[in-house]
Amino acid sequence: MVEEEEGNVAGFKPGHEIVSQKATYTVVRLLGEGGFGAVYLCKTNNGTQCAMKVEKKVEKRKIPKLEMENEVLKSVGNLKHFTKFVDCGKREKEGFFFLAMELVGKSLVDLKAERTEKVFSFGTGLGVASQCLEAVEELHKHGFIHRDLKPANYACGLDDNKHTIYILDFGIARKYTNAKKEIKTPRETVGFKGTIRFASLSCHRNIEMGPKDDCESWFYLLLDLILVGGLPWKLLDEKNEVLLVKEECRKEKRHTLYTGLKHTVELNKILVYIDSQAYQDRIDYQFIYKSLEEICVLAGHDIDAPYDWEISKNSLKVKPSPEEEKTQKNGSTIEGDMCREIEGKKTSRYEFYGILQSFMTTNVEQSQKMNYLMDQIKTKRDAKAHSAQVPPKNLNLFVEMLLWGVEESIRHCWNEQKLVDFNVRNLCDSVTDVLEALDIDVDDVKYKFLFSRNRIEDKKKKFLQEPIQNTLAFAIENL
Numbered sequence: 217m218v219e220e221e222e223g224n225v226a227g228f229k230p231g232h233e234i235v236s237q238k239a240t241y242t243v244v245r246l247l248g249e250g251g252f253g254a255v256y257l258c259k260t261n262n263g264t265q266c267a268m269k270v271e272k273k274v275e276k277r278k279i280p281k282l283e284m285e286n287e288v289l290k291s292v293g294n295l296k297h298f299t300k301f302v303d304c305g306k307r308e309k310e311g312f313f314f315l316a317m318e319l320v321g322k323s324l325v326d327l328k329a330e331r332t333e334k335v336f337s338f339g340t341g342l343g344v345a346s347q348c349l350e351a352v353e354e355l356h357k358h359g360f361i362h363r364d365l366k367p368a369n370y371a372c373g374l375d376d377n378k379h380t381i382y383i384l385d386f387g388i389a390r391k392y393t394n395a396k397k398e399i400k401t402p403r404e405t406v407g408f409k410g411t412i413r414f415a416s417l418s419c420h421r422n423i424e425m426g427p428k429d430d431c432e433s434w435f436y437l438l439l440d441l442i443l444v445g446g447l448p449w450k451l452l453d454e455k456n457e458v459l460l461v462k463e464e465c466r467k468e469k470r471h472t473l474y475t476g477l478k479h480t481v482e483l484n485k486i487l488v489y490i491d492s493q494a495y496q497d498r499i500d501y502q503f504i505y506k507s508l509e510e511i512c513v514l515a516g517h518d519i520d521a522p523y524d525w526e527i528s529k530n531s532l533k534v535k536p537s538p539e540e541e542k543t544q545k546n547g548s549t550i551e552g553d554m555c556r557e558i559e560g561k562k563t564s565r566y567e568f569y570g571i572l573q574s575f576m577t578t579n580v581e582q583s584q585k586m587n588y589l590m591d592q593i594k595t596k597r598d599a600k601a602h603s604a605q606v607p608p609k610n611l612n613l614f615v616e617m618l619l620w621g622v623e624e625s626i627r628h629c630w631n632e633q634k635l636v637d638f639n640v641r642n643l644c645d646s647v648t649d650v651l652e653a654l655d656i657d658v659d660d661v662k663y664k665f666l667f668s669r670n671r672i673e674d675k676k677k678k679f680l681q682e683p684i685q686n687t688l689a690f691a692i693e694n695l
C-alpha cells in the first residue's frame with residue numbers, strides 16, 4: 217500500500233489475551249502484517265478459531281482503517297466470498313482497535329509461490345479470477361469499491377472451502393453511492409490510493425475511481441496469476457514509470473501484456489471492454505464471466521475443475537491411458553514418474569520463458585537484449601555442463617527448451633520488426649555451444665525436435681513472411 221505506512225503492528229506474543237464483551241481471544245500466532253496492522257490467528261474461549269486484525273491507534277489517522285473494514289463486512293453480511301464478521305472493538309488504554317473475523321487459508325500470493333513455475337495453471341488462474349470478480353461484484357452491489365485489489369488481498373478457504381476464494385482488506389474501500397443508492401458526484405481530483413502494480417490508469421492520474429477501476433485492477437490481477445514473467449511493469453516501482461508502461465500496453469505494446477499466454481485475442485476483449493467503461497457505468501459482469509468460461513473451454517479446461525492447490529502432489533494432471541491405469545492398479549510408480557516428467561517439462565519451459573519474458577520487456581536496445589539472452593543461455597549451459605551427470609530425460613527437456621527459446625526469440629524479433637541477422641547468428645552459435653558442451657549431436661537434435669514435430673511447418677503457417685522466412689532458414693542452417 218502506498219499511503220502512509222506507519223503505526224502498524226501491535227506486537228502480540230502467543231498467549232496474549234484480548235478480552236471483549238463477547239469472548240476472550242488468545243493469540244496463537246501472527247498470520248501476517250500489512251501497512252496498517254497485523255493479523256493474528258486466535259482461539260476463542262468457546263473453542264473456535266478466528267483471524268484477528270489489529271490496528272494501532274495513530275493520532276493523525278482520525279478514522280481507523282478497521283472502521284471501513286468493519287462497515288464493509290457488516291453491510292455485506294454472510295456472503296460466499298466474504299469472511300464472516302465475528303467481533304470488533306477498541307482498547308483505549310493499550311491503544312489499538314481490533315476486528316475478529318472468520319479464519320481463511322493462504323493468500324493467492326502464497327499459493328502462487330508454492331508452485332514450481334510461480335504461477336497458476338491457466339485453468340486455475342481463470343477459475344480463481346472469476347471468483348475474485350464475483351467478490352468484487354458483490355462489493356459493488358453494496359455500494360463499495362475496494363481500490364486495492366491484488367493477489368495478496370484474496371485467499372482460499374480452509375477445509376471444505378478450499379475451492380472458495382475470499383476477498384480481504386477493505387482498509388481503503390470507499391462508498392461510491394449515497395444513501396439513495398445514487399452514484400456520488402466524482403471529486404475534481406483525488407490522491408493516489410492502492411498498490412502501484414495493480415492501480416488503474418485513473419488512479420495513477422488522480423481521477424476519481426469507480427467500479428470500472430476495480431475491474432481494471434482485477435484484470436491486472438488475472439494476468440499476474442497466469443503470466444510466467446509477471447506483468448510487464450513488474451520490475452518498476454516508480455508510479456509515473458509504471459503508468460507509462462500501462463499506457464504503452466494499450467497501444468503499440470499491447471502484445472507484451474500477454475507474453476506466453478494462449479487465447480490472447482479473447483483475453484484482450486475483456487480489457488477492451490473494461491477500458492471502454494466510465495466512472496458511473498454499470499459493469500456487465502456477466503460478459504466477463506462468460507468470456508472467462510469461453511476461454512477456458514477453448515483452452516480445454518473446465519473453469520470449475522479443482523484448483524492447483526486442491527490437487528495433491530501425487531495426483532495426475534492428465535488422464536492416464538487404460539494401460540497406465542492398469543499398471544497403477546498393480547502398484548507400479550508410473551503415476552509418480554509421469555507426474556515428475558510433466559512437471560519437469562513445464563518447469564524447464566517456464567523457467568526459460570521467464571528469462572525470455574524479461575528479455576522482451578526490458579527497455580534496452582535490441583542488441584543488449586540479445587546479449588542478455590545469450591548470457592542467460594550460457595549460464596544455463598554452464599550449470600548443466602558442470603553438473604555431474606545429466607539424466608537423459610532431463611537433457612532432452614533442456615535441449616527442447618533451448619530450441620524453443622530460439623524460436624521464440626526469432627518470433628519476437630520478427631514481431632518487433634527489428635530483426636538483425638547478426639544477433640540470430642550469435643544466438644544460434646550459443647545454442648550450438650551448449651549442445652556441444654553437452655555432447656549432443658546437433659543434427660540429431662535438429663531432426664528430433666524441429667522436424668519430427670513439424671515445428672517449423674507450424675511456425676511457417678503463422679509467421680512465414682519476409683524477413684522471417686530467411687531468418688528461420690538461416691537459424692536452422694546454423695544449428
Ligand SMILES: Nc1ncnc2c1ncn2[C@@H]1O[C@H](COP(=O)(O)OP(=O)(O)OP(=O)(O)O)[C@@H](O)[C@H]1O
Nearest residue numbers: 217248249250251252253255267318319320323385
Ligand atoms: N481472515 C483471515 N484469515 C487468515 N489470514 C488472514 C485473514 N485476513 C488477513 N489475513 C492475512 O494477514 C495478512 C495481512 O492481511 P491484510 O492484507 O488484510 O492486512 P493489512 O494490514 O490491511 O495489509 P495491507 O498493507 O495490504 O493493507 C495477509 O497475509 C493475509 O493473508
